[in-house]
Amino acid sequence: MLPGLRRWHVTVGFIAAAAIAGVFILHAWTPGDAGRSAPDPVAATSGRVTFGGPFTLVDHTGRTVTERDFLGKYTLVFFGFTYCPDVCPTTLQDVATILDRLGPLAERVRPLFITIDPERDSPAVMASYVQTFHPRILGLTGTPEQVRAAAKAYKVFYRKVDDGRGGYLMEHTAVLFLTDPEGRHLEILPREMPSSKMAELVRRHVMGAVEGTSEPARKEGS
Numbered sequence: 001m002l003p004g005l006r007r008w009h010v011t012v013g014f015i016a017a018a019a020i021a022g023v024f025i026l027h028a029w030t031p032g033d034a035g036r037s038a039p040d041p042v043a044a045t046s047g048r049v050t051f052g053g054p055f056t057l058v059d060h061t062g063r064t065v066t067e068r069d070f071l072g073k074y075t076l077v078f079f080g081f082t083y084c085p086d087v088c089p090t091t092l093q094d095v096a097t098i099l100d101r102l103g104p105l106a107e108r109v110r111p112l113f114i115t116i117d118p119e120r121d122s123p124a125v126m127a128s129y130v131q132t133f134h135p136r137i138l139g140l141t142g143t144p145e146q147v148r149a150a151a152k153a154y155k156v157f158y159r160k161v162d163d164g165r166g167g168y169l170m171e172h173t174a175v176l177f178l179t180d181p182e183g184r185h186l187e188i189l190p191r192e193m194p195s196s197k198m199a200e201l202v203r204r205h206v207m208g209a210v211e212g213t214s215e216p217a218r219k220e221g222s
Contacts, residue, residue, distance in 0.1 A: 051177055051185045052077075053153030057114065057146055060127035060139035067183055073110040074186075074206060077177040079156045081117035081170045082129040087191065089133075091174065094195040096134035101199035105206050106136065108181075114140045116158040117170050118147045178202060 056066050076095055080088035092113060099106040113130055115121035118141050121129075126139030141147070151158060158172035176189040176198065186205055189198045 051154045051188070052179050052183055055146070055150035055153055057140040057142040057150060058123055060123050060130060060141075062123045065140070070110050070112070071183055072181050074108055074181060074202070075177075075179045075183075076109060076111040076202070077114065077154065077179065078112070078175075079114045079116050079151060079154065079158065079172055080174070081115050081172070082121050082125055083117065083169065085169070087174045091176065091191050092130070092133040092137065094191070094198060095137060095176070097195040098199040098202055099134055099136055101196070102203060102206070105203060108206050109136075109202065111137045112140055113137055114147070114150055116147060116151060116156070116172050118142055118144055178205065180205070 052067070054067055056064065059065050076098065078088075078091055078095065080091065082088070095111045095113075099109065099111065102109065111134070113126070115126060121139075121141050123139070123141060126141055130137040130139040140150075142150070154177055156173045158170055160168045161171045163169045174191050176191070177185070178187040178189060178201070180186050187201055189201065
């Protein structure tokens with residue numbers, strides 16, 4: 001293989017569930033990437049994708065929570081880890097920007113940061129991390145089994161990769177999920193989308209609910 005040539009491949013993990021849901025996770029990866037940062041998977045969607053479902057986790061205050069604790073609010077859900085060198089902090093900064101742009105409407109939105117690295121991300125670690133971005137972001141962790149179940153509900157792929165320095169990083173799906181106050185899926189927001197556009201999509205959904213309209217941000221046939 002020529003130096004610097006990347007090998008493109010389709011991730012086989014979760015492929016059966018992803019195919020059923022219409023979500024295909026693709027990414028580029030070379031062994032040398034592990035020493036710099038985890039690769040950025042991109043979720044491509046086809047049709048109406050269903051995500052979300054039951055989970056039991058522990059929030060960054062140590063309280064056990066389930067998906068039912070967040071009913072009544074829109075949720076912005078992101079799966080990541082605190083040791084993430086670039087994608088996770090950038091995405092959480094986008095979440096903070098969304099909340100700031102929403103103004104008073106931000107009270108109707110609950111942002112959740114769910115770790116996919118529970119071995120290192122204890123409630124105390126999560127608490128310290130999320131508060132550097134925005135006070136409304138709630139960090140969630142749990143046992144490896146609980147985290148795996150939550151990721152499966154959102155059809156999120158993740159795995160450990162060697163960082164080339166004796167440690168590890170986490171390769172993972174990097175998108176924001178927006179659900180409505182009844183826990184139903186609304187939007188998948190890719191990290192390539194400008195935070196201003198993300199904020200506008202969230203605003204349209206929330207304002208549509210305030211004004212009594214249904215799914216305002218969806219185009220007919222989408």
